[in-house]
Amino acid sequence: NVQNGVLKSLSFLFEYVAELGCDYVYAITPLLVDALTDRDEYHRQAACEVVRHIALNVAGLGRKDAVVHLLNHAFPNILEGAPHMVQAMLNAVQGCRAALGNGFLLSYFLPGLFHPAQRVRSIYWQSFNHSLIDGTDDLVPFYPRMDVLDTPLEEVASRSTLAALPQVEATVKGRAHVARVGAKRQRQREAAGKGSVVDRMFREGEAEAREYVFGDTVSGIDWYEDIVPTTRKPKHRYRHYGRPELDMML
Structure with a gap:
């Protein structure tokens, strides 16, 4: 219960302090990594919401190394079965897209777009469609080379x-x-x-x-x-x- 309360408070804190929270990103990253790798599904869900607000706050202010580190721990939850967990992960990915750009996130989506399992393909295509809607032109330089x-x-x-x-x-x-x-x-x-x-x-x-x-x-x-x-x-x-x-x- 204490851990859940801490993650909730961090979510509200970074939601309302906006760009002032960029000074505390590196200090809070180890705590979020521990929550994102926790066995409890709710801990990972709450941590994804914190990652979303942090990524939106630091967009255009640097701290990309910390955002990439948090994204690498949040993205594996894309294969979770609970709808609330999947939605929290998609929110975190959308926040990271604002901080890192559509082209960077494309490398995360491509491996799952043509996966043999329909359940895996659907969630990857859902994420990829968000990138297409947000910035279609941004993805063009990052598409795979056809000659390769x-x-x-x-x-x-x-x-x-x-x-x-x-x-x-x-x-x-x-x-x-x-x-x-x-x-x-x-x-x-x-x-x-x-x-x-x-x-x-x-x-x-x-x-x-x-x-x-x-x-x-x-x-x-x-x-x-x-x-x-x-x-x-x-x-x-x-x-x-x-x-x-x-x-x-x-």
Whole structure:
């Protein structure tokens, strides 16, 4: 109860002192970080409201390092399920947008705009739409470069610092492995008839799929699992087709 009261008082204090509160930002930052990482949901909600008022007060007055530090601790709450918690987090993000700019916040939104989970995409798009409404022109210089998006991942990883990341290295290796397995199966189809391919499907298919244990990518999408359906999926989920059906499909 004491902690809740302190956070509430700080919220009202920074709401009404306006730009005078910029002198106390660095002093109050450790307390807010502790509240933003608390297990109690209400502590994090109240701390997000304080972050909102602090960010609005220091807009144009500096203190961007403290605002970024608080934003990094408040933004993970975007995936909370409680509506009040999500709204408090969105308010904090809007306040940080006034202090840091739309372009800076774009780097926080892009990773979740095309997430495979609809629940994750919806909240990220909601935040991104606020940025579009507030300042569409401000986002133009910060959009990803299209020439980099069209470049193969192997070339981008070889000419940038991304090559040192284990996730990118695993992605490159995974794609090379998929290409090798596909070429091997193509040679098998050319060398034998349909019957031999069907016989090897249950004997070698799963072994080849599990030959390379692939991890999650940077974006969180395990694309290798989509390409090779037998990876990480129990066999009982799949229907066992008969020999005539397999001959017809192949």
